[in-house]
Amino acid sequence: MLAHIINILISMTLSTSLDSDACIWYLTTNILDNTVGVFLCIGVLTVIEKYVFGETYNRFRSGNYYTVLN
DSSP states (O other): OHHHHHHHHHHHHHHHHHTSOHHHHHHHHHHHHHHHHHHHHHHHHHHIIIIIITTTTGGGSTTOOOOOOO
């Protein structure tokens, strides 16, 4: 929700200062936000798995779908 509001504010600001359509700027900021956001999430997940969990917590790694034996 916050990203949506920020994208609207950025697109309104850019459209008034550059005298262009706000919808084009909203589409541009939304695409950039989603693209950068995905890579940022992947980077944060990689750092957490590598440096926080280390080798001792392999069961918490992303994509580790093992079966638990009782």
